[in-house]
Amino acid sequence: MKKIKSFFWGVSLFALPVFAQQKPAYLDVDKPIEVRVEDALRRMTLEEKVAMTHAQSKFSSPGVPRLGIPENWMTDGPHGIRAEVLWDEWYGANWTNDSCIAFPALTCLAATWDTEMSALYGKSIGEEARYRNKNVLLGPGVNIYRTPLNGRNFEYMGEDPYLASKMVVPYILEVQKNGVAACVKHFALNNQEIYRGHINVQVDDRALHEIYLPAFKAAVHEGQAWAIMGSYNKYKDEHCCHNQYLLNDLLKRDWGFDGVVVSDWGGVHDTKEAIFNGLDMEFGSWTNGLNWGQSNAYDNYYLAHPYLNLIKKGEVTEKELNDKVRRILRLVFRTNMAKERHFGSFGTEEHALAGRTIAQQGIVLLQNKKNVLPVDASKVKRVLVVGENAVKRMTVGGGSSSLKAKYEVSPLEGIKARLGDGAEVIYSPGYASPAVKEQDVLGAEEPDKMEIDADALRNDAVKWAKDADVVFFVGGLNKNDGQDCEGNDRSSLSLPYEQDQLIAELAKANPNTVVVIISGNAVAMPWVKQVPAIVEAWYSGTEAGNALASILFGDVNPSGKLPFTFPARLEDNGAHALGEHPGDSINVKYNESIFVGYRWADKQKKTKPLFAFGHGLSYTTFAYGKATATKKSLTADETITFTVPVKNTGSREGSEVVQLYIGDKKSTLPRPIKELKGFSKVKLAPGEEKMVSFTIDKTDLSYYDDTQNRWVAEPGAFEAFVGASSDDIRSTVSFELR
Structure with missing residues (x-):
């Protein structure tokens, strides 16, 4: 760089780059975004363009330092801002200032049936993402609840396309007001976790357009989403992360989507398909984005050196690359380089209370015979709380939605805090699940396998139940593999860990037994006629225990409604009645077509659901x-x-x-x-x-x-x-x- 003699302060100066002398168009925030995009694009080298289309770390992709264009930083959602991880690993980086507010799962948000709650959720989580300097939030999820066995249903908004469409839009709009892109996922037809990496979904066009696409379309047209994440599965025998029909024909051409298509992590399988079939940004794990291999090998990604080499050999042109980079630049100018971008806030009391309000509005009173609920706190002297879920942390585990929460109020803590010294609160586990290795912790070891004496746990809880004024059983599912957890599906509609027998015996021992189910999925209830009251409390986040207690003791009148059907039996669900879940490991056929959820239940003359879509009781009439x-x-x-x-x-x-x-x-x-x-x-x-x-x-x-x-x-x-x-x-x- 040429030296220029300084006449000030006797110090030599280096010549500034041209753009520092006269601001280029792409840095002028007052110019239209498309003008800025084209100006930046023409200044970029081929290598800089290709670099922007693939990851440089587990959650980031490169910017263009030479031009002052910042990196893109993603964060897992949709229920809170994930803890920082090591550059090239899933393991936590052990920061001390990344403990977030955990918001309720999206099933709980959908159960509010309240678009104002969706806006509050989006505003709050958007502020948390912005404060942590993330410009893409990987959420919300809007995949349709086709089967109650899907391990990831808790991350979505239920079985109905209209409800999901109306609830997703305010979330997106409020997130993006913070200069953070909402990346709506998983596009499309990711309705099971078993075989998710390769299963080919065979679905008729009616079901595709009427059931599985409307929420995504609303996210694009009404929510103006800036990013969409592809799904792992196949459709029309092409992986959805590079799918000609879904991404090029439907999303970009027919719907006019002008944002970026982001791959799910490891969802890319072929360089040329990724080039031509609509993918814009490749993220993943290790060498080729899918398999375990050498660490820090981002240059080997499908859209990295393999892409660059194809262009240099003349086998492909820059046409598709320029379209990808335009979209990425558009993302950057809407977020990191926007004219106005607030600082956000993180881990605040305001956000925790927002989460509590959403949970209170979403908790569903399923059954309340003889008005057992709400419990009059002034009239109970001994309260028994039974169940592992009364004390188990529910903000950790479950896959990519696992969080390092600033705090989490358990149901037991919430009940104790609400009653204070006015009543004795006794806790008895009643049942236990096997201990599992902590997720994403470097050096975490498999826990010792402890023998669980289910009979002893059950008998002890029943003994205490006989002398209690009221029994709160807090059970359901958890975030272990094979339950509400990414990567696998449930094997049964039944409650795990012998909970059904425990509930039945508690009900015999004490007629004032209230069953609280914590889950993101429907469960079978063979004991439904034996207990007077049932509450679906979902995974309610940081303030879960306080939100639940406010419902149980009547401080808040429940108003949540189910966003999906609770079938009495698994075969009362259309996907299972017609025999197509999880498929043959190669294909899965959606034989039920448009008859998903209550649409299927309405057709059945001889069976009724355990609890219908839209059901939810109140303490008033x-x-x-x-x-x-x-x-x-x-x-x-x-x-x-x-x-x-x-x-x-x-x-x-x-x-x-x-x-x-x-x-x-x-x-x-x-x-x-x-x-x-x-x-x-x-x-x-x-x-x-x-x-x-x-x-x-x-x-x-x-x-x-x-x-x-x-x-x-x-x-x-x-x-x-x-x-x-x-x-x-x-x-x-x-x-x-x-």
């Missing part, structure tokens, strides 16, 4: 009046509004989720009896009545006609069903589409 419509018919360019009066007929304030379903009485192709097309969470004081309205149009009456490859709304008779759940319809209105 609500009366629905007769629903009315603004007109008896509508044309294709008109709307129709349905209104129903809802009144709180109980003695305390509460919130009710009013649900609108639409049914097509006669159609050319088979359709579900009804489909969710609207919901509204309304808060009512005792005796208060409000009018709840829903407006729909032709799109809400349409189905995807795979014979024409388009959405169709057929003229004819329809019905609007207004109710408290999918199997609790309170009012019906007939209307026509002309």
